[in-house]
Amino acid sequence: MHLRRLKRIEGQVRGLERMVDEEKYCIDILTQISAVTSALKSVSLELLAEHMSHCVARAAQAGGQEAEDKIAEANQAIARLVKA
Amino acid sequence: MHLRRLKRIEGQVRGLERMVDEEKYCIDILTQISAVTSALKSVSLELLAEHMSHCVARAAQAGGQEAEDKIAEANQAIARLVKA
Amino acid sequence: MHLRRLKRIEGQVRGLERMVDEEKYCIDILTQISAVTSALKSVSLELLAEHMSHCVARAAQAGGQEAEDKIAEANQAIARLVKA
Amino acid sequence: MHLRRLKRIEGQVRGLERMVDEEKYCIDILTQISAVTSALKSVSLELLAEHMSHCVARAAQAGGQEAEDKIAEANQAIARLVKA
Numbered sequence: 026m027h028l029r030r031l032k033r034i035e036g037q038v039r040g041l042e043r044m045v046d047e048e049k050y051c052i053d054i055l056t057q058i059s060a061v062t063s064a065l066k067s068v069s070l071e072l073l074a075e076h077m078s079h080c081v082a083r084a085a086q087a088g089g090q091e092a093e094d095k096i097a098e099a100n101q102a103i104a105r106l107v108k109a
Numbered sequence: 110m111h112l113r114r115l116k117r118i119e120g121q122v123r124g125l126e127r128m129v130d131e132e133k134y135c136i137d138i139l140t141q142i143s144a145v146t147s148a149l150k151s152v153s154l155e156l157l158a159e160h161m162s163h164c165v166a167r168a169a170q171a172g173g174q175e176a177e178d179k180i181a182e183a184n185q186a187i188a189r190l191v192k193a
Numbered sequence: 194m195h196l197r198r199l200k201r202i203e204g205q206v207r208g209l210e211r212m213v214d215e216e217k218y219c220i221d222i223l224t225q226i227s228a229v230t231s232a233l234k235s236v237s238l239e240l241l242a243e244h245m246s247h248c249v250a251r252a253a254q255a256g257g258q259e260a261e262d263k264i265a266e267a268n269q270a271i272a273r274l275v276k277a
Numbered sequence: 278m279h280l281r282r283l284k285r286i287e288g289q290v291r292g293l294e295r296m297v298d299e300e301k302y303c304i305d306i307l308t309q310i311s312a313v314t315s316a317l318k319s320v321s322l323e324l325l326a327e328h329m330s331h332c333v334a335r336a337a338q339a340g341g342q343e344a345e346d347k348i349a350e351a352n353q354a355i356a357r358l359v360k361a
Contacts, residue, residue: 028294028297031294031297032294034290035287035290035294038283038286038287038290039287042283042284045279045280046280051324051327052328052350054324055324055328055354056354056357058321058358058361059357059358059360060361061317062317062318062321062361063361065310065313065314065317066191066192066361069191069307069310069311070187073184073187073307075303076304078177078184080303081161081165081169081180082169085165085166086169086172088170092166092170096162096166098304099161100154100158100162102304102308103154103187103190104154105311106187106307106311107153107154108150108311109310109312109314109315109318112210112213115209115213119203122206125199126199126203129196135241135244136244136267136270138240139237139244140270140273142237142240142274142277143237143273143274143277144277146230146233146234146237146277147277149226149229149233150277153223153226153227156222157223159219160219160220164219183220186220186223186224189223189227190223190227192227192360193226193230193234234359238355238359241352241355242352245348245351246348249329249333249348250337250348253333254337254338254340254344256338260338264329264330268322268325268329271322271355271358272322274355274359275318275321275322275358275359276318
């Protein structure tokens, strides 16, 4: 499912290249870039949600250093997403 | 510690009100708003990191429905942060 | 009008301080922070739109170095907003 | 120049597809998505800056309805970027 969404995003980026190449109107290109950015954010939120439900939950259940490390790692990934 | 940061942010917002009231230069006001927004994001990332280390980790350790609920709730909060 | 919105945002930040002080549930605090961040973004987009319509438009009409400077300055402010 | 950056972004998205296909570690995929999102934002800020310097500046110089329309259109594009 992620793969299909990423393939569509790849197609959108190729569409952007065409628009730039054909010197399409700037604002239309910007609208399309905003759409791609939103699509990428959706994919990353889905991947993160899965990661939390599986990997982080399992590590937390095991406890100890592994749990702390996985949670710290997830927190860093969230910070990167929020700032990207 | 969060309280101190929020008090500083409150002071920055009051500074913004003064700037608007005194009709300060628009770009200077915008620069200051960007600073307040960044400060709020930092506070929220810290709060989220703590929530993950304590509340989510504890629920995951307990397992079951409680674990799933806490993780789903955290994922929704992350999505709101990313989109805010 | 901006002043009124900023005063409301100041009130929301004070509400956040109370929530932290009373150790309210983390997720509820995060939801409130996302609301404040969105409100600040709205104010900044309004201020920027006004700045464009008045200050940038006037400078562009005058032309020359002043026009270039105002547009460069606006572009930098937009970049700060997008990255904040 | 934009075309070259978009081609690199397309390559990064294809890299993401490979990572998903090979079931690479979630956090590494997220890091890469954050990089692509940042790269897209940079391209859009550059395109917008050029649009402001050429199209918006020219319309503002001409004045009248055309100037107002171009500025309103730019403001809407900026809002989409900030919220994307």
